[in-house]
Amino acid sequence: MLAARHFNRGNQLSVGGNFERAIESFRKSLELNPDDPEAWLNLGCAQWKLGQLDEAEQSFVRAIVLRPEYAAAHNNLGGVLDQQAKTAEAVVHYREAIRLQPDYAQAHSNLARAHLREARIGDAIRHYHAAVEHDPGNADYHSNLGVALQADGHTALAERCLRQALQIDRNHRRALTNLGDVLRGQGDFDGALAAYRKASRLDARDCALKAKLALAQPVILASSTEPAQLRRRTIEGLEALVRQKARIEDPNRDVGATNFYLAYHGLNDVEIQSTIAAFYLKVCPELGWTPAHCARPRGAGQRIRLGIISSCLRDHTIGKFYRGLIERLSRERIDLTLFRPRHRDDAVAEAIDRAAGKVVEIPRDLFSARALIAAERQAVLFYPEIGMDPLIYFLAFARLAPAQCVSWGHPVTTGLPEIDYFISARTLEPPGATSHYSECLIEFDRLPTYYLRPEHADLPAARAHLGFPQDTTVYLCPQSLFKFHPEFDIALATLLRRDPRGRIVLIAGNHASWSRRLAARIVRSFPDVAERVVFAPRVPQKQFSYLLHAADVLLDPPYFGGGNTSYEAFAAGLPIVTWPGPFMRGRVTAACYEQMGFTELVAADLDSYVDIAVRLANDAEWRTHVCAEIRARSQTLYEDLGVVDEFERFVVAAAEAASRGEKVVSWGK
Numbered sequence: 080m081l082a083a084r085h086f087n088r089g090n091q092l093s094v095g096g097n098f099e100r101a102i103e104s105f106r107k108s109l110e111l112n113p114d115d116p117e118a119w120l121n122l123g124c125a126q127w128k129l130g131q132l133d134e135a136e137q138s139f140v141r142a143i144v145l146r147p148e149y150a151a152a153h154n155n156l157g158g159v160l161d162q163q164a165k166t167a168e169a170v171v172h173y174r175e176a177i178r179l180q181p182d183y184a185q186a187h188s189n190l191a192r193a194h195l196r197e198a199r200i201g202d203a204i205r206h207y208h209a210a211v212e213h214d215p216g217n218a219d220y221h222s223n224l225g226v227a228l229q230a231d232g233h234t235a236l237a238e239r240c241l242r243q244a245l246q247i248d249r250n251h252r253r254a255l256t257n258l259g260d261v262l263r264g265q266g267d268f269d270g271a272l273a274a275y276r277k278a279s280r281l282d283a284r285d286c287a288l289k290a291k292l293a294l295a296q297p298v299i300l301a302s303s304t305e306p307a308q309l310r311r312r313t314i315e316g317l318e319a320l321v322r323q324k325a326r327i328e329d330p331n332r333d334v335g336a337t338n339f340y341l342a343y344h345g346l347n348d349v350e351i352q353s354t355i356a357a358f359y360l361k362v363c364p365e366l367g368w369t370p371a372h373c374a375r376p377r378g379a380g381q382r383i384r385l386g387i388i389s390s391c392l393r394d395h396t397i398g399k400f401y402r403g404l405i406e407r408l409s410r411e412r413i414d415l416t417l418f419r420p421r422h423r424d425d426a427v428a429e430a431i432d433r434a435a436g437k438v439v440e441i442p443r444d445l446f447s448a449r450a451l452i453a454a455e456r457q458a459v460l461f462y463p464e465i466g467m468d469p470l471i472y473f474l475a476f477a478r479l480a481p482a483q484c485v486s487w488g489h490p491v492t493t494g495l496p497e498i499d500y501f502i503s504a505r506t507l508e509p510p511g512a513t514s515h516y517s518e519c520l521i522e523f524d525r526l527p528t529y530y531l532r533p534e535h536a537d538l539p540a541a542r543a544h545l546g547f548p549q550d551t552t553v554y555l556c557p558q559s560l561f562k563f564h565p566e567f568d569i570a571l572a573t574l575l576r577r578d579p580r581g582r583i584v585l586i587a588g589n590h591a592s593w594s595r596r597l598a599a600r601i602v603r604s605f606p607d608v609a610e611r612v613v614f615a616p617r618v619p620q621k622q623f624s625y626l627l628h629a630a631d632v633l634l635d636p637p638y639f640g641g642g643n644t645s646y647e648a649f650a651a652g653l654p655i656v657t658w659p660g661p662f663m664r665g666r667v668t669a670a671c672y673e674q675m676g677f678t679e680l681v682a683a684d685l686d687s688y689v690d691i692a693v694r695l696a697n698d699a700e701w702r703t704h705v706c707a708e709i710r711a712r713s714q715t716l717y718e719d720l721g722v723v724d725e726f727e728r729f730v731v732a733a734a735e736a737a738s739r740g741e742k743v744v745s746w747g748k
Contacts (some may be wrong), residue, residue: 082111086118089125098125116146120155127159135159152179157189164447166193173348184214188223195227195441198421203227207330211240222254229261234590235424237261252281258294260336268297268591286325286362294355296340298588299596303565303588306344310351317358327362331445331473337466342491342664345564345638352494353517359476360496365446366476367497370453373478382411383734386457386480387435388418389488390468393428396643397488399462402427403529406434407723418452420470445473452479458734464488465498481737485518486527490642492516497741500733502527502726506670508661515662521729521746523721526674532717533650552581552696555630557623557644560588560597564638565604568714569659571612572605573689578696584630587614627653631696635668635687650676650717652710654702656692658682675712679705696717713744 089104105122109115123138129611139156142149176183191206207224212264214220225240238261244254259274275292279285293316295308327333340357360367387405391397391643408415417435420443422428439455441448448470452460460480465472465491476484477493484500485493492501494517501518504526513520554574554684556563563585588594594614602609615626624647627633633648635641635657641648645668648655656666657680669681680695682688695702729746736743741748 080120082108082115085111086115086121089118089121093121093125093128098128101125102129108195112596114145116142116149116152117210117684119145120149120152120401123152123155123159127155130143132159132163135161148179150176150183150186153179154183154186154189157186157193161189161193164442164444166196166442169193178460182213184210184217184220187213188220189228191223195230198443200227200231204231216523218244218251221247222251222257225254225261226257229257229264232377232589234261234265234308238265240568241681250281252278252285255281256291257292263295264298265590266298266588266596268295269345271295286320286323286680287327287330289316289320289325289736290327290330290337290358290362291319291334294334294336294338296342298561299563299593300343300565301596301600305565306346309424310341310344310346313351314354317354321358321361325362327359329445330359330363330366331469335469337469337472339466339489340561343564343639345562345566345660345662347496347515347662348568349515349517352492354494356476356494356496356517359473365396366473367478368449368476371480372453372456382414384414384416384451384456384458385730386416386418386455388452388471388474389463390420390422390471391464391488391627392417392419392431393422394425395427397463397467398427398431399643399646400488400528402431402434403531403718404723404726405431407720409723409727410436412727416455416457418455420448441470443470445470449474449477449479453477458482458737459484459730461486461730462488462498466491482733482742484733487642487663487667490667491662492518500729503663504670506673507666509659509661509663509666512663519742519744521743523722523725523729524747525719525725526670526716527726529719529723529724530646530717533647550580551630552578553559553584553630554578554581554632554634554692554696555584555626556636557586557627558636558639558641560585560593562636562639563597564636565600567638568601568604570637570685570688571601572608573604573685574692575608575611577689578693581611581693581696583612583634584615584626585612586626587617588615595655624651626727627651631702632656632692634692637665638662639664645671646716649709649713651703651711652706654680654695654705654709656680656682656688656695658685658688670717672684674715675709676689676715677708677712679708692696 085104085108089101093100100456102125105118108118119123119138123135126135126138134161139152142152153172153176157169161169173186176186187206188210191203194203204227207227210220211224219242221244225237228240229237239253241258241261244251250650255274255278259271262274263271279288279292294312300598341351389397389485415435416437418439418441420441439451441451459482462475462485465475465485475498478497483498484502485498486502492515498518501516502521505522508522510568512544601612627648633653633655635655637658637660640657645655649671655668659666672678672681680691682691687715732743
């Protein structure tokens, strides 16, 4: 009886939030009845609430020893292990809890969350569905299912789940935040801001949500004046948080976004990127961690320990740009380790993994991931891109190697103080380009990729599947819709007015709302010819090749142009009209032409851009000449051993300079 009194008292104290006294009561109960699995379970729960993870783990294990079929103990043990980043062990116990109690909704939800961190998104969706099925009135489960569906690209279903969560609890702050994320991704910027603001009103202390609200950017710009307004709003929001002495414990988990869309504003990003980085370091100083081996760098050694960090080393633009370089790096010069989160396997990922000396799979938890990377004691860390994946972005705040560099996977400065170098090329950069980077700009003599030449079969230029008559001239701009800066509208309008037979074909956005928003802007910008802008549906790679061949002309936007698309097109001998923009991200296609030694399709201004495009579409003889030149000269873009050697020499130089406490201050000619 006395043991039961202590047990009941412990439960009452736990309900009241007095976990320290609850632990005392549970221990007194266990002194009298040490074989009570429920007392061990409840003791573990109270210890867990106080952050006593080791003690909680031992208590849950003891409960399981006493009652092996105790589903709740397995579930809770999984939770404690999960919190200690022991995900594989946690999954074992979640699964056992579900085996013992198949309708255990919380265990399904916990297992789903673990699978989501492991990038096993399909499994996560399946178990979140099970949680919803077994407890349909739980708003958390609907909200979490929405997050998993969003991660798998099912944004309409994700929105439906989140709105269902809000029907159950209209003030569910997490569901509102998640809905804001989904709406922002769909291009509903106003809807996203409204959801974030409502969530913020429910908890004014949530600084991470306020940061997310300040940093949010639209996918499709409405006008050429909007970028300046958006940036002013962002800076004012961040400055307000700094004045409030805001604190964010884990920006990767709590904000979970990069500054991706800033690069499409057509402005110099060095100031705003640096401002955002400084903000994060103020609200979370732990981001700027430096492990001991970086604080006291040693000599470089004969083989340089090079780490490459990316979540995109797969069938992705980044994988295509860096697969060949990774395969060709000299193992006499370079000791290579790849660091990457778990991803879905594909042929490119498998080839890259095979080529690496070592592959370290990093968790999606920021602080665990950087500890794993630091433990490998790399001399140089290379980020193919920073700015596309939140985990990679926040990892790059730390000094994880004596020398750290980034390149053009996301072709814009990072603003991060611990990234030393930005690897570009002389042909990519305009005059005065050093002012565009917070990093030291390294300009290679060659474009910084060993790109494997794609194989293209000869494809007929059929127009039937596009729905155009044969006498139509087709200008195809096969770029993501967020690359269409409002000032590019002028060029498109001028082109259509110059060529009455012309049709401009764009590729539909990832979300239907992207296309609708860009189409609405086009109608506002040039209503007289807007009906001749057509959105072709997104298609698989083989059909995309047919689309490229069906066009008379490929158009390259000036503010953020093609990269992978240009390499694909040039391999097929297809002509691209380009107008180099003011920043490297709008100059890739022109740099390819310069490396080929063929610049007839590189425009100097709007008029020449339109002139070249119209002539190319209507002068069959000249187009034949141009295509022949591209086919003859394009090999210089592919499988370039010169850039492999230059990259290796730079890695060695960066490691040696870092070992002396210095940086490489100049490079190339």
